[in-house]
Amino acid sequence: MGALHEGHLTLMRAAKEATDFVIASVFVNPTQFGPNEDFDAYPRRFEEDCRKLESVGVDAVFHPQAADMYPQGFCTYVNVDGDITHKLCGAQRPIHFRGVATVVTKLFNITQADEAFFGQKDAQQVVVVCRFVQDMNLPVHINMVPIVREESGLARSSRNVYLSPEEKTAALVLSRSLRLAKDAYEKGERNAAVLKALVTKEIAGEPLAAIDYVDLFSFPALEAIETVDEKSLLALAVRIGKTRLIDNIILG
């Protein structure tokens, strides 16, 4: 969606290393925003984005207008109608993943990409994309690239530009709380409720933070678990002021 940061550029470098022609799509996709979300406010910095993409050797940029992607009469949506879209971010953003699945299907068909690169920051999105790629038999291979963080620990996000200096400090509670859970996991804690409680308690200590969700699911199936004895996703969404931020870690 543009407003590119080091997280995106890491995706581009991974793509550059794995393939011989890299296309970046820069498109703030209207169909994945709900009516009261930040579609209009979402940062748009196309010229700066192009300079960054060029600096990492991206071969082409696909930057359509909304009317190119959704012309008059457009009415087809790809709907991933399973549990994986109803929990975590899907619970608060009911049409979000329909918009993601629809636009990503279009991007795959337009570019005919063989390999596609998505960030772990949107881990649920990766799960959803893998699901519809498999269900629709799309001939593309999905690669997940680890989260890129600032030195402070804050996960890189285009939405970080919304944060005031005070909020940016408060936002450190996301990664700090995940690190606490990770430390506990590494010391042997396997109880999902205990790990979630560690995170919740840490965030509750930050007055500017309001929890949207803190949850722990098997990964990539996103099934409820009581004990972390397989690969699992500890994910959270937290509002810092008016800005909704997400972060996660994979355990196991």
Next chain:
Amino acid sequence: MGALHEGHLTLMRAAKEATDFVIASVFVNPTQFGPNEDFDAYPRRFEEDCRKLESVGVDAVFHPQAADMYPQGFCTYVNVDGDITHKLCGAQRPIHFRGVATVVTKLFNITQADEAFFGQKDAQQVVVVCRFVQDMNLPVHINMVPIVREESGLARSSRNVYLSPEEKTAALVLSRSLRLAKDAYEKGERNAAVLKALVTKEIAGEPLAAIDYVDLFSFPALEAIETVDEKSLLALAVRIGKTRLIDNIILG
């Protein structure tokens, strides 16, 4: 869906003429049947189908099992959510076109076909397929092949095998009523209501026939019209006993 007849074989010959490698799919797709429809009864004659396909020079047959197409965990559907799926057959068969769009998308992705051939008999299906191919930017070209009829005028259909001899005679009212409308159109009648009434009246004269719909829309937009002054679709669905048959003509 197999139980191949001369209509299907005409599609195969058209494909053979236009391309250098023809794949036929033979798959009775469960997701396009409603709960009270004829999925279980639908005729399955795979060996006979293969002999017929071989006789017209088809290069390969794709004959998956339902569990191959819809394995456990499958949950992605292509939904054409516009007027074009809510009228005609879509009005009585609410999930039908979602099933069609989903399976056809999968077939396109699996086969990577450049050209695809559909019969005009399912004219609304052709409209829906063209719609999602355009909306999803699928790299395939859709060809519509005219309806093939028996000498009696009855449109070829796999469901004709359900008809008793008496019902088969009664079923001639479908094509007869469309011919009446076509004659009137050719003599200058352009009023949509008058043309529809001609069809309805003719069918009402057949005691074994019960009208599901008789409708006239612009083609391929499927918009309501009062006067036939552009290309239009006169389409009907009629139950003959327990068998639901469809037929249509394109005017203009």
